[in-house]
Amino acid sequence: MLGFVIQRFLQAVLVMVAMSVIVFAGVHAVGNPVDIVIPPDATQDIREEAIRRLGLDRPLWEQYLIFAGNLLEGDFGRSFVYNVPVLELIAGRLPATLELVLISVISATILGVALGVYAGYRPEGWLARTIMAVSVLGFSVPSFWVGLILILTFAVSLGWLPAGGRGETVEILGVPWSFVTLDGLAHIVLPAVNLALFKLAMMIRLARAGTREIMLTDTIKFARAAGIPEGTILRRHLLKLISIPIITVFGLELGSTLAFAVVTETIFSWPGVGKLIIDSIAVLDRPVMVAYLILVAFLFVSINFVIDLLFALIDPRIRARRTA
Amino acid sequence: MSAARAARFWAEFAENRVAVVALVVVVAMALLALLAPWISPQDPYDLSRLSLMDARRPPGFVGSGGYVHLLGTDPQGRDLLSAIFHGLRISIQIGLAAGAVALTLGAALGIFAANAGGRTEAVLMRIIDLQLSFPAILLALVLVALLGQGKAQLIAALVAAQYAYFARTAYGAATAERRKDYIEAALATPLPAWRVVLRHLLPNCMPPLIVVATVQIANSISLEATLSFLGLGLPVTEPSLGMLIANGFPYMMSGRTWISVYPGIALIILIVAINIVGDQVRDQLNPRLRR
Numbered sequence: 160m161l162g163f164v165i166q167r168f169l170q171a172v173l174v175m176v177a178m179s180v181i182v183f184a185g186v187h188a189v190g191n192p193v194d195i196v197i198p199p200d201a202t203q204d205i206r207e208e209a210i211r212r213l214g215l216d217r218p219l220w221e222q223y224l225i226f227a228g229n230l231l232e233g234d235f236g237r238s239f240v241y242n243v244p245v246l247e248l249i250a251g252r253l254p255a256t257l258e259l260v261l262i263s264v265i266s267a268t269i270l271g272v273a274l275g276v277y278a279g280y281r282p283e284g285w286l287a288r289t290i291m292a293v294s295v296l297g298f299s300v301p302s303f304w305v306g307l308i309l310i311l312t313f314a315v316s317l318g319w320l321p322a323g324g325r326g327e328t329v330e331i332l333g334v335p336w337s338f339v340t341l342d343g344l345a346h347i348v349l350p351a352v353n354l355a356l357f358k359l360a361m362m363i364r365l366a367r368a369g370t371r372e373i374m375l376t377d378t379i380k381f382a383r384a385a386g387i388p389e390g391t392i393l394r395r396h397l398l399k400l401i402s403i404p405i406i407t408v409f410g411l412e413l414g415s416t417l418a419f420a421v422v423t424e425t426i427f428s429w430p431g432v433g434k435l436i437i438d439s440i441a442v443l444d445r446p447v448m449v450a451y452l453i454l455v456a457f458l459f460v461s462i463n464f465v466i467d468l469l470f471a472l473i474d475p476r477i478r479a480r481r482t483a
Numbered sequence: 484m485s486a487a488r489a490a491r492f493w494a495e496f497a498e499n500r501v502a503v504v505a506l507v508v509v510v511a512m513a514l515l516a517l518l519a520p521w522i523s524p525q526d527p528y529d530l531s532r533l534s535l536m537d538a539r540r541p542p543g544f545v546g547s548g549g550y551v552h553l554l555g556t557d558p559q560g561r562d563l564l565s566a567i568f569h570g571l572r573i574s575i576q577i578g579l580a581a582g583a584v585a586l587t588l589g590a591a592l593g594i595f596a597a598n599a600g601g602r603t604e605a606v607l608m609r610i611i612d613l614q615l616s617f618p619a620i621l622l623a624l625v626l627v628a629l630l631g632q633g634k635a636q637l638i639a640a641l642v643a644a645q646y647a648y649f650a651r652t653a654y655g656a657a658t659a660e661r662r663k664d665y666i667e668a669a670l671a672t673p674l675p676a677w678r679v680v681l682r683h684l685l686p687n688c689m690p691p692l693i694v695v696a697t698v699q700i701a702n703s704i705s706l707e708a709t710l711s712f713l714g715l716g717l718p719v720t721e722p723s724l725g726m727l728i729a730n731g732f733p734y735m736m737s738g739r740t741w742i743s744v745y746p747g748i749a750l751i752i753l754i755v756a757i758n759i760v761g762d763q764v765r766d767q768l769n770p771r772l773r774r
């Protein structure tokens with residue numbers, strides 16, 4: 160087991176190094192950042208001074224080594240545009256994104272499991288068919304279009320909910336949060352619904368497939384034969400059995416929703432990390448782009464690493480196989 | 484596929500009326516896209532023909548061109564119907580191109596991995612699995628940002644975001660087929676191995692790949708629209724459906740909803756129709772659901 164852990168850990172490190180090289184090299188291929196930080200009418204001296212200050216006069220490999228060394232010390236550089244440390248910038252935006260993602264994924268899971276279990280329990284009913292039809296739409300309609308329609312309906316036509324921003328926030332432990340005020344809650348509803356719809360469709364399908372499978376197993380047959388009421392069977396046995404894949408997917412989806420929030424945040428002007436990265440791409444704020452990509456890659460590599468270990472703990476065959 | 488099998492396949496397909504309607508819609512939209520330069524009332528890319536006097540007019544407005552703008556005009560004064568036809572053209576073009584390249588690349592990689600075996604197989608599939616766990620939208624976003632704007636760059640980004648799905652599918656199909664006797668027998672003949680792979684293995688891996696291809700073409704179109712909406716897709720001079728929607732977005736708050744809504748409806752109909760056709764083909768090709 161220890162050998163397996165070490166091997167997977169080295170793999171994860173290797174992937175991170177590869178990612179950092181790719182990201183660094185790739186980001187270097189775009190535009191010249193000097194033009195962003197200095198005014199167009201600057202003299203040649205100012206220009207060269209800026210190039211030296213940003214370290215852009217050194218060879219690429221040296222820039223990379225400096226960059227990688229700084230990363231290991233937790234120094235992601237300073238934003239060209241905001242002129243503050245990138246990590247600070249991202250950390251400042253993170254609560255908004257986390258708040259949105261958590262509310263979306265949790266509500267999508269709870270609602271999705273309820274609807275999915277129902278659709279799997281009575282697969283022939285009209286309600287189950289409606290649920291499934293809606294879930295197909297949730298899968299195929301692009302998320303940005305759903306966001307647009309939500310704004311059009313609830314913000315423009317009906318005027319019930321605000322279309323953008325975070326609304327009133329309250330600071331808890333020095334971090335502003337929206338969900339504690341009524342105004343903040345009103346602002347979070349539309350983006351959360353937008354972000355949750357795709358996850359909802361997926362959770363419905365997952366819960367439905369699990370329910371259909373498990374309702375045919377001996378466990379349920381014996382429970383019924385023992386005279387346990389249907390409600391108890393569903394709550395005690397079915398829910399427990401379908402929860403394993405759902406928890407796995409929940410974990411995986413947290414990461415991908417964090418990434419997907421880019422679209423939702425842009426539509427609803429939600430001041431999170433996703434909006435930050437889109438804005439940074441537009442103005443070629445290199446350090447922010449690099450830091451965001453490295454952090455997301457780190458997040459995914461970590462999630463994969465943990466999942467590999469968990470699966471290896473559960474299934475000894477994976478440990479034995481020791482793939483390269 | 485022989486003619487008799489094709490006929491049987493079609494008969495089964497025709498049983499699902501929704502799928503038939505969806506197929507008709509897909510074909511019709513493809514035709515509109517193909518014929519766009521001839522059936523559009525206006526050439527939306529010819530900037531000299533556009534007049535800002537005509538900008539943001541509601542559906543039914545008679546512009547300076549002297550004809551009715553059935554779906555209104557966009558912020559640049561383009562006839563929206565013409566812009567949608569041309570937008571469809573670009574969206575479908577990009578979807579097909581990205582799908583075809585991703586299919587070729589992914590299938591080649593998957594089948595190669597399945598045949599290579601050993602360390603090569605393990606490393607390749609590990610990379611592909613890792614990439615599959617990474618959200619496609621983010622990958623495409625980053626690549627477009629890195630490569631810059633343009634059709635070729637956009638297609639490259641979409642391919643990079645999607646080839647792994649094809650590789651996984653091809654790999655799964657190829658490992659299953661490889662164990663079968665007909666491949667063993669063919670490999671025992673003096674024919675070169677690449678010939679066996681091309682003539683015998685590849686055709687039998689096609690059904691699942693075709694299913695993935697339909698879904699991925701719809702996904703490419705949707706992804707391209709999303710990127711264009713975020714302002715990272717194509718140059719403004721050749722607006723795809725996503726960019727038309729983005730162009731109208733700022734005017735939605737003031738009630739000029741048609742600029743975004745009509746291109747959006749075209750996009751949704753296209754994507755949903757392709758998905759319905761893909762679902763039906765998948766059900767027909769899935770041996771577990773066979774009657």
